[in-house]
Amino acid sequence: MGSSKTCCSQRTYHHKNYYVKLQAIVPLVEIAARRQWLNGYGKRPRQEEYREFHRLVFDLIKLLQKYPNCKAMGKLLAHVFAYYKDLSTDEAEQVLDVLKTTDEAAGLFIYFGIFRQRHYKKQPVIFDGKRLKEKLEEIIKSLDSKYQGLQANIAWHFWKILDENRNEFETIEPYIELILERPYHKGIYDDIERIISDWMKDNPKICIKWYELMLNKISEFLKYREQLQSQGGLWLMNTEEIIEAIASHTPDKLLEVTKILVNLWGQGVFIGSPKRLFESFKFVSNENEKVEIKRQFKEWYNSMKELNPKLEKVEWE
Numbered sequence: 677m678g679s680s681k682t683c684c685s686q687r688t689y690h691h692k693n694y695y696v697k698l699q700a701i702v703p704l705v706e707i708a709a710r711r712q713w714l715n716g717y718g719k720r721p722r723q724e725e726y727r728e729f730h731r732l733v734f735d736l737i738k739l740l741q742k743y744p745n746c747k748a749m750g751k752l753l754a755h756v757f758a759y760y761k762d763l764s765t766d767e768a769e770q771v772l773d774v775l776k777t778t779d780e781a782a783g784l785f786i787y788f789g790i791f792r793q794r795h796y797k798k799q800p801v802i803f804d805g806k807r808l809k810e811k812l813e814e815i816i817k818s819l820d821s822k823y824q825g826l827q828a829n830i831a832w833h834f835w836k837i838l839d840e841n842r843n844e845f846e847t848i849e850p851y852i853e854l855i856l857e858r859p860y861h862k863g864i865y866d867d868i869e870r871i872i873s874d875w876m877k878d879n880p881k882i883c884i885k886w887y888e889l890m891l892n893k894i895s896e897f898l899k900y901r902e903q904l905q906s907q908g909g910l911w912l913m914n915t916e917e918i919i920e921a922i923a924s925h926t927p928d929k930l931l932e933v934t935k936i937l938v939n940l941w942g943q944g945v946f947i948g949s950p951k952r953l954f955e956s957f958k959f960v961s962n963e964n965e966k967v968e969i970k971r972q973f974k975e976w977y978n979s980m981k982e983l984n985p986k987l988e989k990v991e992w993e
Contacts, residue, residue, distance in 0.1 A: 694746070697739070701752040704733060708759035718762075720800045733760065734767075741774045750778035757784055762796045765804040772811050782829030785812045786837070790847060816854050828863035831855060835867040838874065845875065849882070856886060860893040862910065873914035876921035884929050887918060891936045898943050912940075915948035916956075923959035923969075930956065931972055938976045942983070950980065951988045 707729055711717060716726035733756055740749050754775050763771065768788045775781035789812030793805035815823060816830065834848050855868060868890060876883045894910065915937065923930050934956075937947045947953065954973045960966040974992065981987045 697736075698746075698749055698752065701736065701749065701756065704729075704736075705752065705755045705759070708733075708756045711760060718799055734770075737771060737774050740777075744774070744777050747778060750775055751780045754778055754780035754784060761787060761792060762799055762801060763788075763792075764802050765807055768792065768803070768808055769811065772808070776815065776823065776826060779825040779829045782826055782833050785815055785826075785830060786833050789813070790851075812851070813854060816851060817858060819858070824861060824863060827855075828861075828867075831864050831867040835870050835874075838871055842878075845879065852886060856889045856893070860890075860897040865890060865893070866913070869912065869914050869918075873917045873921075876918055877925065880921065880925040883918075884922060884926055884933065888933060888936070891933070891940065894940060894945065895936070898940070898945070909944070909946065911946040912937075912948060916952040919953055919956045920959050923956040924961075927960040927962065927965050927969065930960070930969055934973070934976070938980065941980065949988065950977065951990050954990045 707714070711726065711729060714725040714729055716723035719726070721727075722730050733753075736749070736753055740746055740753060744750075757771055757775070772781065772785060772788060775784060788808040789805075790809065792803060792808065796803075812830075815826060818827070834851060837844055838848055852868060852871065855864065858864070868886070872883045872887050872890070876887075898910075919930070919934065919937075922933060934953065937953065941947050941950075954977050957966055957969045957973055960969055970992065973990075977987075977990055
C-alpha cells in the first residue's frame with residue numbers, strides 16, 4: 677500500500693500542474709502516518725522505500741523553498757512533518773526554515789525545539805536540540821508581522837500541551853516568559869491569559885507575575901488607540917477566575933492587580949464582570965485584609981459608577 681502511494685507521488689511530483697503537485701502531498705501525509713510499514717524504516721543511511729519517501733518529501737521542501745508563496749503546499753507539508761519527525765538537526769532546520777511561511781508549522785517549531793531531543797534514541801540520527809531551540813526562540817521573539825499568525829498558533833499549542841499534560845509546566849515556562857517580553861498582540865496573548873487562568877491555583881506566584889506583565893503590556897499598547905480600534909476592541913476573558921484565585925491564594929497582590937484592571941476599564945477595555953471582580957474580596961480569609969480590600973474596592977467601584985451609572989450592583993455584605 678505504502679509503495680504504490682509513493683510511486684504515485686513520485687509521478688505527480690514532476691507534473692507541470694501545481695494543483696497536481698499539491699494533491700500529491702495528500703498520500704504523503706498518509707504514508708508519513710504509517711511510515712513504519714515502509715521497507716527500510718529506522719535504518720540509517722535510509723534504505724529502500726523509506727529512502728524514496730524521504731526524497732519525495734524533501735523534493736517538495738526544496739520546491740517550496742523556491743516558491744515560498746505556495747501557502748497551500750506549505751500547509752499540507754506541515755501535516756506530513758506532524759508525523760515524520762525522525763529527522764537530523766540539519767533536516768529539521770531545513771524544514772522549519774521553509775515552513776515558517778505557514779501558521780500550521782507552530783507544532784513543528786515546538787516539537788523540534790523542545791521535545792524532539794527526548795525521542796528516537798534507538799535510531800542513529802544526529803540531533804542537536806540546542807540549535808532547534810534557538811529556532812523556536814527566534815520565531816517567538818520576532819517582531820515581523822508576517823509571523824504573528826504562527827506566533828499565535830505557538831501560544832495556542834503551549835496552552836494545549838499544558839491542558840493535556842500538567843507535568844510539562846516547567847518545560848513550557850521559559851517560553852511563556854519569552855512571549856511576555858514581546859509587545860502585546862491580542863491573538864498571541866489570548867492563550868497566555870488562558871494558561872494563567874488554568875494555572876493560577878497551582879502556581880500563583882509565577883502566574884501573578886505573568887498576569888501583571890500581561891496587563892502592563894496592554895497598558896503600553898493602549899497608548900496607540902488606533903491599534904485598539906483596528907482590532908475591534910480589547911477583551912480580557914478570564915479576569916474573574918484569575919482575580920478570585922488571587923484573592924484566595926495571594927490576597928496581598930489583589931489590590932495591586934485590581935488597580936491595573938480598573939485603569940484599563942477606564943480606557944475602554946472589557947475586563948469581565950465588575951460584580952465578580954469587586955466581590956472577590958469575599959475570598960480573602962484574613963479579616964483585616966478583607967476589610968481594607970473592601971474599602972478600596974468600594975472607592976474604585978463608586979468612581980466607575982460615576983462614569984457608568986448602569987454598572988451592575990455589587991453585594992458588599
